[in-house]
Amino acid sequence: MNLATISLAYLKARSLNTLLNILLLALGIATIVLLLLTTAQLDQRMRRDAQGIDLVIGAKGSPMQVILSSIYHLDVPTGNIPYKQTQEISKHRAVKKAIPLALGDSYKGARIVGTTHAYLDHYGAKVAQGKRWEKTLEAVIGADVAKRMNLKLGNKFHGSHGLGEAGEVHEEHPYTVVGILEPSGSVLDRVVLCSVESVWAMHASHHDIKDINDIANQLKDEEKEYTALLIQYASPVAAAILPRYVNNNSAMQAASPAYETARLFSIIGVGVDVLRGFALVLVFSAGLSVFIALYNALNERRYDLAVMRTLGARPGTLLLLLLFEGLLLALIGGVLGIAGGHALTEVLGHALRLAQQVSVTGWTWINSEWWVLALAAGVGVVAALIPAWRAYRTDIAGTLARG
């Protein structure tokens, strides 16, 4: 017998009401946790994918589209850029690393990325099975792609034009899977990787090429195109030189991943703020409901409280009892809400994976969840304050004389 068991007994005695309050609070908390988990993971993944990439050079158009298409592979490219000019930029003294990307095709929604091995190294990718691509039309696939499409080493598949599944299929040149990557949590998990030449080969029919294995030598430099160039600066000074150099001297444009992702988050942020406001309204109404429940219960319990005083309870004990009841209610609601938030996030993550978007998981814990639990506890205690104060002020003799 202690304050916890007494509080629990009272909560059980009006279980329907208790359940309702717990549910209301849990809903609000779950919404907050869902938001925290998804934004934290999106933020982390976006940062991870853009790590070490200081600048993206692509065709003129929306800079955000350049970033979305070249770093996150979530959008179609703005167009292609001429090979010759990218070579000049690659040799610029401000550039430490330049990774070419040739995009345009996909396999069942997974982007086919023509690039160099430097792209794999940039993300520290490890090959789980097989090897890296060497010849044209050899493909290395990300862990998610392998799992979702059930592709094994040696399997052949046809790429199709565009990022959707409705594009024109390149029937004549099937890819062969020669390697499968370990899961890395980066964008590599959900793309198909091959040499730039493989991507050129897909469109070789336009240029009358016979032997696609030697395509790099058969195409004239003017006919070669990249989609984007991922740049790492040689020094911080490069940030002042290179974007201007690119934007002034070519048909290309330079887009900053840091700036564009920040802009993207500020746009998403409006939606997140609205949802967060909604969640806080839920939590507030849960607090109000707990308050009303405790306040009403106080009326039924005035004799119980007076009796406890006759048994030796101090006013402070009754105050604590009521506060504890609010706290207990809130903590149960808070814990359930956090569990529910994780479950919701996992469900959402599953749906996103099916839709071939960025993956989000509920099986992770972030530190701000402790604050959410503290928020729930705070709401419980505040809701119990006035009832607790009334319990503290119980007039024993007066109450008992009337009953």
Add this chain to the structure above:
Amino acid sequence: MFSLHDVQHAYDGEPVLNVPEWQAQQGALWLMLGPSGSGKTTLLHVLAGILRPASGQVAVADQDISALSPSAMDRFRGKNIGIVLQRLHLIDSLTVMNNLLLAQYMAGETQNPARAREVLASLDLADKANARPHELSHGQAQRVAVARAVVNKPKLLLADEPTSNLDDERCVQVLDLLLNQAKACGATLVIATHDQRIKSRVPNQYALKGAA
């Protein structure tokens, strides 16, 4: 024992209690008699230390309770005074057993389930330990209320109109119960009543004459 000296109380300037002198030996059995409105309940509350009289001295078990701080009074009451209220007021959210443990907990005593079971057994309630108060008959509930009042072995046991609304047979049973339990823990017993049937059973009687 307890002693009252020149105790007076008033509500809104209206005198409701006037006790010039009342001394009781430890273990003595008393009836407090008086018509309705003569201040029986008020005096019981004064003896229980849940109401401070406007004036006068009150001592219970050698302790001048007028001198105690409010929180010391609460502790003292929990340990030394048992009260059986007219309407019983068992706590319905708790089992019978927990109603008894609650008395130990609130008094700041070590919780002793063995003692609680012993009291329940002596009142023929051993099989009701896990029942909830609303599942009990009125007679059983009254015995639980008595059990809760004596579980801490009080020095003073107070009962407010315990026999009103009871038929003659039950009236005798309840009276026996209170007398036996008071003797068992050596408590001074005060029964506030206007029930004429029990007058002959209790040796000491104090008649309240009203405040006027």
